[in-house]
Structure formats: C-alpha cells, structure tokens
Amino acid sequence: MLGISMTTDEHADICYYxxxxxxxxxxxxxxxxINGRCIDISKSRVHKAFHEAFGYSIDVDPTKYDGLLVSKxxxxxxxxxxxxxxxxxxRESGRVYERLIDNLISDKEIMDYRVCVVGREIPxxxxxxxxxxxxxxxAPAHTRSSVAKYDEFSEAERKNIIACAxxxxxxxxxxxxxxxxxxxxxxxxxxxxxxxxxxxxxxTGLKCLAKAAASFRRQFL
Numbered sequence: 001m002l003g004i005s006m007t008t009d010e011h012a013d014i015c016y017y018x019x020x021x022x023x024x025x026x027x028x029x030x031x032x033x034i035n036g037r038c039i040d041i042s043k044s045r046v047h048k049a050f051h052e053a054f055g056y057s058i059d060v061d062p063t064k065y066d067g068l069l070v071s072k073x074x075x076x077x078x079x080x081x082x083x084x085x086x087x088x089x090x091r092e093s094g095r096v097y098e099r100l101i102d103n104l105i106s107d108k109e110i111m112d113y114r115v116c117v118v119g120r121e122i123p124x125x126x127x128x129x130x131x132x133x134x135x136x137x138x139a140p141a142h143t144r145s146s147v148a149k150y151d152e153f154s155e156a157e158r159k160n161i162i163a164c165a166x167x168x169x170x171x172x173x174x175x176x177x178x179x180x181x182x183x184x185x186x187x188x189x190x191x192x193x194x195x196x197x198x199x200x201x202x203x204t205g206l207k208c209l210a211k212a213a214a215s216f217r218r219q220f221l
Contacts, residue, residue, distance in 0.1 A: 002221070014220060016172075020194045022076040034200035034220060037169025041191040043074045043096040044167070050188045053164035058187045059096045062088045068100040072136075076190070081136040101178040101187050108132050113148060113177040116195070116212055117165045119219035122158055123211040124148075147204060157186050164188055172216065 004014070017033040019025065030036035039056050062069055065086040072081035074096050077154035083100060091097070105111045114126040125148040134142040153161075161175060168191060200217040 001210060002217060004221075018194055022074075034171045035091065035169070035193055037172070038173070038193045039169065040169070041076050041168065041170075041193055043072060043076070043190070046188060046191050047098075049164050049167040049191075052167055053160045054186070054188075056185065058101070058189065060086070060097055060099050062086050062097040064092060065097070065099065070096050070098045070100055073100070074190075074201070079136055079138070083135075084214055098189065101189075102181040103178045104132065104181055105129065110135055111179075112138075112189075113152075113179070114145075115175045116208070117162065117175065118172050118215040120154075120162050120166075120211050121215045121219070122161065123205050123215045124208045125153065126208075127152075147208065161187075161188070171220075205216060 004038040011042070015033040015036075017036040017038070023044050024038075027039040027178065044059070047057065051057045051059075053115075060066075062071070062084075063086075065219045067084045069084050069088075070081050071084055072078070072095060074094055081193065084099075103110045103112055108131060109129055110132055111127055111129045114128060115122060116124050127146050128138065128143050129145075129150045130138070130143045150188055161177070164175070165173070170191060170193055172190045172193075172195075174195045175188050176192075178189055180187065181183070196220075
C-alpha cells in the first residue's frame with residue numbers, strides 16, 4: 001500500500017525498529033528509528049504511562065485493595081489473566097494487579113477496543129465482542145470484530161491515547177482499551193508495538209489498513 005521497498009540496510013531513507021519482545025534488547029541503539037524509543041511495553045510500564053496521560057490509574061496494590069482484581073503477567077502477550085478477590089496476603093513475583101473493569105455489554109458478553117495509533121493520529125478503532133467466559137481469550141475464533149464509530153471516543157480521550165503513545169515512544173502500534181460501564185472511563189490495559197493486521201477480514205480490513213497506510217505516509221514519508 002505504501003509502495004516502498006524493504007531492506008535491512010540501517011542507512012535506508014526510513015528505518016523502522018521491529019523487535020517482538022516486551023523490552024528492547026539494545027535500548028537506546030535505535031532512538032532515531034520509527035518505534036525506536038519504544039523500549040518497554042511491560043504491563044507495569046503501560047500502567048505508568050496510562051496514569052501520566054489520563055490522570056487516573058488501573059493498577060492497584062493487591063494487599064490493600066478490597067474488591068475484584070485481575071492478576072496478569074507483567075510480560076506482554078501472555079494472555080494469562082485471571083480474577084481474584086482482594087486484598088491478598090502478598091504479591092506474586094512477575095505479575096501485576098489491576099482493578100476489574102466492568103466492560104459488560106450484556107449479561108453474557110463483554111467488549112473492548114483495539115486502537116490503532118500511527119504517529120499522532122488514530123486511523124481506526126476496532127470493537128471486539130466476545131463471551132464473558134472468554135474474557136482473557138481474544139482469539140479470533142471467539143471474537144466478533146467491527147469498526148467503531150468515530151464518536152465512540154471523545155476528542156479528549158483521543159488526545160490522551162496519543163499522549164500515552166508519546167510517553168511510551170510508540171510511533172506505530174495498537175492499544176487494548178476498555179470502557180468501564182459504571183464510570184464511562186477508558187482504561188488502557190495493553191500496548192502492542194508489532195501489530196500484524198487490523199483483525200478484520202476482507203474489504204473492511206483492507207479499508208482500515210489503507211487508512212493506516214495513508215496516516216503513515218502523511219507523517220513519515
């Protein structure tokens with residue numbers, strides 16, 4: 001879609017840092033590359049960036065929080081979350097703790113968003129719906145995806161999402177975002193610096209990718 005040739009030459013006209021790991025193996029080496037400053041997308045780092053951008057938090061101290069919690073690995077893409085009742089006696093090493101966000105849209109179904117960020121633009125947002133029993137399983141076989149309407153997020157929310165990306169050094173990537181049914185607040189729960197597709201098939205998916213490509217061209221080419 002962009003009409004550019006790929007190369008491994010570090011002296012190319014445009015350099016893009018792609019390393020599918022939670023933390024960069026050589027932080028600081030690729031600062032002038034696209035995504036080169038995005039050296040840590042651990043859950044704890046995303047928590048801090050989210051709080052700085054939005055002004056409120058999703059992470060909690062599980063030894064003091066009285067309510068339902070989500071325990072998950074601090075490492076990206078583990079998909080090993082589970083719900084526990086807080087407070088607990090002690091933290092488990094290598095895990096983070098979040099308040100449980102009420103993203104129910106019916107008694108048996110939840111919805112979250114996959115937000116595409118390119119530079120300082122949000123080309124598209126995907127709604128992902130699945131059964132409550134698949135809360136921590138976002139596999140395509142269990143998910144119904146569609147393009148969200150532009151006005152599902154306010155301008156302030158969009159600015160905060162971009163601010164979060166800036167804090168993380170994320171030039172091109174995606175966020176997993178939940179909206180709490182009770183407070184109506186948005187919560188960023190995950191960041192992805194190596195997105196592979198729009199998670200939509202056929203013509204709709206191609207249209208989304210075309211929007212992302214156009215956004216990339218405007219800002220980086």
